[in-house]
Amino acid sequence: MSLLSEGYPFIHQELECFAATGKVFLEIGCGVGQYKKTIVSKGAQYIGVDVTDKDYGAQKRNVDIVADAANLSAIEDASIDVVFMVAVFYLLPAQDISLREFFRILKPGGSVLFFDYTEKTINRMIPNHYEMLLRDRSHYQLYANINVNNFIGVYRKLRFAGFRKINLLVNKNMYRPSLARVIFFLAYRVLPITWFAKLNDRYGLWSVISASKF
Numbered sequence: 001m002s003l004l005s006e007g008y009p010f011i012h013q014e015l016e017c018f019a020a021t022g023k024v025f026l027e028i029g030c031g032v033g034q035y036k037k038t039i040v041s042k043g044a045q046y047i048g049v050d051v052t053d054k055d056y057g058a059q060k061r062n063v064d065i066v067a068d069a070a071n072l073s074a075i076e077d078a079s080i081d082v083v084f085m086v087a088v089f090y091l092l093p094a095q096d097i098s099l100r101e102f103f104r105i106l107k108p109g110g111s112v113l114f115f116d117y118t119e120k121t122i123n124r125m126i127p128n129h130y131e132m133l134l135r136d137r138s139h140y141q142l143y144a145n146i147n148v149n150n151f152i153g154v155y156r157k158l159r160f161a162g163f164r165k166i167n168l169l170v171n172k173n174m175y176r177p178s179l180a181r182v183i184f185f186l187a188y189r190v191l192p193i194t195w196f197a198k199l200n201d202r203y204g205l206w207s208v209i210s211a212s213k214f
């Protein structure tokens with residue numbers, strides 16, 4: 001079993017906090033759908049959306065609706081409680097249109113959750129990603145999009161799409177116990193969120209942004 005097929009434990013935990021009987025979750029770019037079982041086990045409903053249902057490397061994709069995040073016309077207005085995505089937002093070519101679609105399909109009081117790697121994690125996973133960017137224009141296109149670790153950029157886009165209560169979430173289970181973790185969490189409590197976001201991108205492993213529709 002790998003993190004790819006099982007999902008990240010802290011993401012399961014965050015989703016559990018939002019899941020409750022009768023709630024409807026929609027995952028954008030669901031891939032293999034690792035988080036479905038946690039959501040369903042809480043009595044909530046899960047809908048996996050992906051732009052393709054072809055196999056994902058050696059893994060099978062588990063997709064309920066094949067659709068681009070920028071066109072969710074198969075989903076009714078105000079019918080979803082939580083829209084979430086993991087390592088997807090930076091891939092969306094039409095981020096602003098997609099955000100408006102998320103806003104449209106959410107019920108009033110509903111939430112959108114973005115989980116993504118920080119710059120530190122991307123550097124670890126793909127040490128030569130800047131060289132790739134310079135060599136290959138398709139990578140340039142990817143990095144031209146706003147990543148979740150650009151908190152201010154995502155904040156502005158979310159406000160423009162109508163979202164409010166925009167927040168950066170940090171879950172202590174993202175990190176192993178250490179003195180650095182204690183200091184990091186202290187900074188999360190005392191610093192303004194925009195300052196902390198910069199620190200998080202540099203030293204944190206994940207960026208997690210939540211926002212609400214009112």
Ligand SMILES: C[S@@+](CC[C@H](N)C(=O)[O-])C[C@H]1O[C@@H](n2cnc3c(N)ncnc32)[C@H](O)[C@@H]1O
Nearest residue numbers: 029030031050051052068069086087088091092
């Ligand atoms: C990096 S993978 C992440 C998959 C899964 N969320 C996970 O954590 O394993 C990105 C996923 O987003 C999907 N995707 C890319 N562009 C998309 C779009 N415009 N609309 C919907 N899904 C998209 C891809 O097909 C892929 O399954």
